Amino acid sequence: MSSKQDILGRIRAGIRERYEMPSLADLQATVFPDPLEAFITASLAAGSKVVEISPSSDINATVRELFPDAKVIASNLPEINIATINPDTVGSAQELNGTDVGIIRGSFGVAENGCFWIPQAMKEKAVCFISENLVILLPKTEIVNNMHEAYRRVNLGDYGYGTFISGPSKTADIAQTLVMGAQAARSVTVLLV
Amino acid sequence: MSRHSKNAKAFLKDAKYSEWHDATFWAVREKRDNMAHGLPEWEQLRQKASQIKLHTLSHLDEYLEQFSAAAEKNGAIVHWAADAAQFNEIVFGILSEHGVKMIVKSKSMLTEECGMNPYLEGKGIEVVETDLGERIIQLLGQAPSHIVMPAVHLTPDQVGELFEREGISSEIGNHDPTYLTYRARLSLRNEFLTADAGMTGANFGIAATGDIVVCTNEGNADMSTSCPRLHIAALGLEKVIPDYDCLAVFQRLLCRSATGQPTTTYTSHFRKARPGAAPMHIILVDNGRSEWLGNPEHWQTLKCIRCGSCMNTCPVYRRSGGYSYSYFIPGPVGVNLGMLRDPRAHSGNVSACTLCLSCQSVCPVKVNLGEQIYKWRQMLPVWNAEPAGKKILCKGMSMVYNHPLLYKAATGVVKKPFHSLKTDSDE
Incomplete structure (x- = not known):
């Protein structure tokens, strides 16, 4: 506790002038x-695959088509019936290691950079990273x-x-050579529904 | 001749390597330019980012209190470390309490600054770096040569031979970066699954929500926190920003400036421990920052968001490499941070600058890096003076810094000895 008060005290003693917060309303x-x-273009540039499917089509069949050799499929989504393991009910996060395909839901995408927001909606978030292939x-x-x-x-x-x-x-940590598949998912497929 | 000049001379002896180094970082600078030119609002973003930082740093007491209160409300345990020694003790205390024998960690210049890894290893705890570049230099027993690309000074052959020695590679002579990355992935996977604790740094702390935000391309911060039952996050005081609206400004600038990508692959928000795990520990680290905030000439160095763009553009960094500098952070921002840390130890670095000011023209938060280096140079007589005179000058300067009127009056006095020194140090 004393460190906290000492640190805050030193900060207060050091501040000479308090600057105003700028308005961000005029940011164009x-x-x-x-x-x-734009989202699709940025996603492809970031290395994602993008597949548009109609709302009436069977997502399970699409995933099977995309990953015919997949044995371990992890998901807790109600519309996925091909899952062999569920991140909500596994005994430990480690059990998800060896997942060929993880299927998760994104809330929204961002056009400027091809990213999508994944709020944790499963007990073990490991599924989002440990799976060899990730389907969103x-x-x-x-x-x-x-x-x-996005941040709003x-x-x-x-x-x-x-x-x-x-x-x-x-990663590009070895001689600036871009390599897909560092520590987490080696492929990402966005299924636009 | 300064230590930097001597080291740079040695670096430049291998002309082929130094040309490659120069071109590699210039290519990153060009990627950054492509990103900057692709956003019409780029300069407006930089302006806002700079203003947000000025505001936040000049209200840092309030934002730190807000951040720690929000984090505690989320269930996190917040620690305040006055210096590196206290930080290391806090980390060890938490690890001991949980019986941790091995930790996986994502890249953090703060733990580097505090010498955490050797400290923990001395206490019998195994520390595994999980960013590929950090892992490579950890296995080599080296320090990072760049804050974003820590192993970029190494060739694929050097990495390949290391992996062969360490038993990470199985195909002898295969030094293809794709193969080596894959082998490192297989090797690190075991550490992720068996570590007792995961440690991350932080790119940002959000005062409004108590979130720790970590940006990586490899996903190693997320992997480090997905299996272990304990997460410790460490952040320097200056990493705290007000809210998500501010974060959006910095998030858009950070990766574009750092590597020339529109975003890092992962921008992860940690607010609570994962289900069933121990509470998340957050350590706020001062280690000089609160004092630097009171330095009238140099407090704005604290605006830095550690993108590394000042290094990539710096003609001296590109032609002398990260190891030529005496401070663990190289390049323009490292020159400034080193002088704040210990001017007597690092004054040699202020010569590693042509005053071209390219650094501050690319800095996403508009830190006036080159101008500050110029100002440090005015102080060289203080740091280079003979022991007796040095003592008096140092004492005098600390008094001057603490009394603004005296400071103004003193500026003329300090300039005089600088003029006589200028001829032999600068030419």
């Missing part, structure tokens, strides 16, 4: 004539222009965790 952030088209169900009507609009919509939910993801895990 980029908007797109067709946010969905995203409503195509829910695309915002930029991060300013961010909601972490009860688990108190959420993440923006754009494309597969990647």
